[in-house]
Amino acid sequence: MSRIVPATSVFSAAATLASPALADQPKAWGIWMQEAASPTMHQITTLNTTITVIILFVLAFVFVLLGYVVVRFHASRNPTPAKWEHNTPLEVAWTLIPVLILVVIAFPSFRLLYAMDRAKDADMTLKVTGHQWYWSYDYPDQSVSFDANMVQEGDLKPGEPRLLATDNHIVLPVDTTIRIQTTADDVIHSWSVPSLGVKIDAFPGRLNETWVKIERPGFYFGQCSQLCGINHGFMPIEVEAVTKEQFTAWIKNQGKRTSSADGRDRLANAAQ
Ligand SMILES: [Cu+2]
Numbered sequence: 001m002s003r004i005v006p007a008t009s010v011f012s013a014a015a016t017l018a019s020p021a022l023a024d025q026p027k028a029w030g031i032w033m034q035e036a037a038s039p040t041m042h043q044i045t046t047l048n049t050t051i052t053v054i055i056l057f058v059l060a061f062v063f064v065l066l067g068y069v070v071v072r073f074h075a076s077r078n079p080t081p082a083k084w085e086h087n088t089p090l091e092v093a094w095t096l097i098p099v100l101i102l103v104v105i106a107f108p109s110f111r112l113l114y115a116m117d118r119a120k121d122a123d124m125t126l127k128v129t130g131h132q133w134y135w136s137y138d139y140p141d142q143s144v145s146f147d148a149n150m151v152q153e154g155d156l157k158p159g160e161p162r163l164l165a166t167d168n169h170i171v172l173p174v175d176t177t178i179r180i181q182t183t184a185d186d187v188i189h190s191w192s193v194p195s196l197g198v199k200i201d202a203f204p205g206r207l208n209e210t211w212v213k214i215e216r217p218g219f220y221f222g223q224c225s226q227l228c229g230i231n232h233g234f235m236p237i238e239v240e241a242v243t244k245e246q247f248t249a250w251i252k253n254q255g256k257r258t259s260s261a262d263g264r265d266r267l268a269n270a271a272q
Contacts (some may be wrong), residue, residue, distance in 0.1 A: 147170045164223070
């Protein structure tokens with residue numbers, strides 16, 4: 001798809017990007033989740049913490065049990081091993097307890113899965129199309145469309161993160177329920193922005209749906225998360241969250257560029 005609208009935002013001064021507090025992106029030596037910026041991501045973080053605690057308890061229990069067996073039943077302390085086998089109550093217990101743990105995990109997990117599935121009352125829609133190897137975006141309600149390609153290393157402006165910045169980026173309003181629809185025109189891609197708690201596959205010939213509500217203004221970075229070919233690692237995602245007023249102004253600005261002249265150019269290009 002040819003670029004229809006250059007989406008450079010008037011609000012996206014490089015100075016804003018240079019402030020790391022405002023950008024949500026991978027950090028050096030980061031081992032935990034990126035800071036949550038949507039209700040979904042808050043829930044994902046809570047679920048992840050809960051499951052990690054459960055895992056640690058299981059790990060500690062197995063470790064202690066193993067230590068006990070090693071010490072207590074060492075050949076020197078236990079020269080004549082017992083010959084019995086099978087213990088029905090014990091076998092029932094070590095089957096049922098793990099099942100119960102899994103059921104306890106499954107409830108919040110499925111609740112979250114359904115909560116992420118679909119926006120109940122979306123205020124607007126962002127349609128995402130994956131290509132080898134860039135993304136294109138449509139705001140069907142606002143009639144805005146553009147492509148977003150990665151900024152090459154030599155072209156990076158000060159503050160722009162390497163392999164994450166894009167030439168055109170998505171602008172979205174905060175505190176707004178945004179329906180996100182994904183599709184692809186060649187192979188399977190996956191649109192993923194960690195801080196927003198969104199990771200959804202983009203299939204050719206299929207429209208997937210999820211939603212996001214961004215809690216604070218700033219820059220959010222993500223990457224394609226489905227191996228999609230040689231440049232899979234070079235189709236990043238850059239989202240700028242702005243206030244509702246700034247978003248309206250941005251859309252107006254885009255509107256000027258989607259004049260009929262642009263439309264004619266596009267049709268002329270398509271006809272060639
Ligand atoms: Cu991809």
